[in-house]
Amino acid sequence: MPERLGRLVLPELTLDSGKTLAPLELAYSVNGDPAPDGSNVVLVVHALTGSHHLVGPDVPGLPGAWWDTMVGPGKALDTDRHCVVAFNNLCSPYGSTAPCTPDPATGCPRAMAFPVVSCRDMARAQALGLEALGIPRLGAVVGGSLGGMIALEWAAQFPERVDRCAVIAAPARVYPQAIAYNEVQRQAILADPDWREGNYAPGPGPVRGLSNARMLAMITYRSERSFSSRWMRDVARGNPHEWDGQFQVESYLHHHGAELVRRFDANCYLYLTRAMDLHDLAAGRGDPVEALRGFRGKPLLAVGIASDLLFPNWQVEEVARLASSAGAEGAYEEIESDNGHDSFLIDFDQLDEILRGFWLRTGF
Incomplete structure (x- = not known):
């Protein structure tokens, strides 16, 4: 079944800043068929300049599919068993509400009048999008880099709606460097x-x-x-x-x-x-352990990269330790590669094996 692309128009979203985005538009993709209770749905969250277009041929106006090797029949995200959903992140120029989106009042891009958006806001927007699609919960949320930060926010904000979480090449908070x-x-x-x-x-x-x-x-x-x-x-x-x-x-x-x-x-x-700079699980929650307390008893996998300069492996390993301290089933695995932070977009063989193992251990 080919990837299904669409766009949702939702009434509004209240941001961390207290400002409101209205209307809220979200571009999305669906690969596979969701179970009525959402238990087979995997939400994939893309990185900084990626998009919701995960597999298949080129689509006008979108970058090339970036997870073709991971999503599809028989692959780690097996669309014969799983339904894979992805949203274009807020502030991205590929169909969701962003600074380049025309202001309904003027018809001109909102540019720097657009409100600052956080990873928490992006997770909230996706939660509204899933409700609009009739998906009540997630079997898993998976994200890399910026997408991993948003995936962590899912575990912190909506633990009752997520069965397992995989965070790839992302820290619990963005460090000063x-x-x-x-x-x-x-x-x-x-x-x-x-x-x-x-x-x-x-x-x-x-x-x-x-x-x-x-x-x-x-x-x-x-x-x-x-x-x-x-x-x-x-x-x-x-x-x-x-x-x-x-x-x-x-x-x-x-x-x-x-x-x-x-x-x-x-x-x-x-x-x-x-939005990446603002990422901090602890902000307004006391500390990162408390932030993940609602995820206790659930599996959370952190995947680091041995040669990562941007988010060094010790920062990603910290995510697993914090999750374990919060009572979640925290686990850490590492991609052994010289390709740096981009290894999660290059060394698909290792990531495929890691995710398959995670699904097997957690009954997914």
């Missing part, structure tokens, strides 16, 4: 004269700023070993003793910067990185 990386990326966008205080016309916008932001991000997504093993000091073109020369690693970064500019919105990038 990751916030620092995000801030430098944002400053690259804000310093671009074409940003125009966020009020750039539809089209290219702050191309240089967004490209530079992505270049820095790509450094945090990979590891020193991955760069060295692929290119070391290989030259892509010209003579590095002249300014028209370029090392291969430079060419790689410029390529990924240009690729993101072609498909993403700069203001959305600002808001999504800020």
